Amino acid sequence: MRRALLLALALFSFPALAAEVKPFSASYTADWKQLPVSGTAERSLKSLGDGRWELSFEASMLVASLTEQSTFRMDGDAFLPLAYRYERSGLGKGKEIEHDFDWNEKQVIGNDRGTPVRIPLNRGMQDKSTYQLALQYDVAAGEQSMSYQVVDGDEIETYDFRVLGEEVVRTKAGLIDAIKVERVRDPTQSSRKTILWFAKDWSHLLVRLHQVETDGKEYQIMLDQGTVDGKAVEGRRD
Template sequence: MTRPCTRALQALLLGVALVPGLLWANPAATPLQPYSAEYKTMAHGMELTLQRQLESNADGSYTLTNGGKIMVVGFHEVSVFRVDGTEVVPRSYVYQGSGLINRRREVHFTQGADTLRSLYKGKWYELPYTEGTLDRMSQLEQVRLLLLNRDDPRGDIPVRVADARKIKSYVLEFVAEETLDTPLGALRTLHFRREHDNPERKSDMWLAPELDYLMVRTVHIEDGNPVEMILTSASLGDPAQDAGQAATGR
């Protein structure tokens, strides 16, 4: 496999980590609903189908899974967290690649501790923890929870994520309200953008209010090469309680 091909696969399989932030406590907060979603991801002419699912657990926590496979490579990632008002409180994150891109990442949070542990390239790192720090997956649910409970969701979102050897902080900037044509039909969305220090990189995401702010589309550009992800199907709510609910709108 050529190097450009391998880099394209890595871009597809690692996905685009774009979101989440620092929130306020609200005991009457609108909760997260379980969901399942399917995305199509495209880069360098290659296409990957991603399966993403949020499940609520008996102990009140949530499990978010995400994964896909293309050719002889694949990945699976799992984030476990709980919700306190409008704050996502992460417990653990595990990413496992397979095939040609066989890599593993982990992040573990300990309640009450001022540090967290992160596994990257076979080495463990101890990183400083402050309230509001999330992992690559739980951040996706934090931004949804924030928007579900904001009086006006059209605002910037501060971000702090534990990833690899660093704690990364940035701002997800609100761009505009936009209507997108999607496989689910026309959807009203909120467009956010993450600016990078490197001008060759840019990340944009579109979230649909009528789907509880599920991510509908993302575009990540690096070195002039775009990686796009689009929502192709979604189901909101606990399938055990409402197996027939298909989210083509609310």
């Protein structure tokens, strides 16, 4: 459930070039099939000036809350993470992660739950928020399979995805045409399943995420309302 909530940080827009990155905000409802509780999440992307952007996520439910923030800049069509912060409370032990990306020294410096982190930094590496933006970029560009090197705690993990096709998603904002994407995992290593839906006509904003955990528990988030570049997201009505 914790990993599902973190992956749900997916309220982001598709940028083809740095000048085309669009600010957005979106709110979601979150539900767990096995639990009689619902949660809410907010995600936003805003310009900080000087070519820098800030991607923020906040989620809360009856028993837990988390915040995640990523600062990055664009270099052509490449995302260059600058700083990543994550804090979770209420779900078992608390968790805090700090990563700073030093592109001059080519290293990531920070800490993961108090443990120092120092990792060699190479172009193309992402933090746990910016890879989602890169995913939307590739999906919108027509890619069918994608792979990203992500700084995950004190390690570099490979995140793989593939496009499954197109599907209409029913949200509170209306019926939205979406591209359906699956996280690819080695079934001998993990039975977790993750499916994401990105809005074709709204800068590929995430509109739905469904995850099945290794213990069989199911989690889903669904778009409640959102704006992209100041325009309210509106789907078709029946």
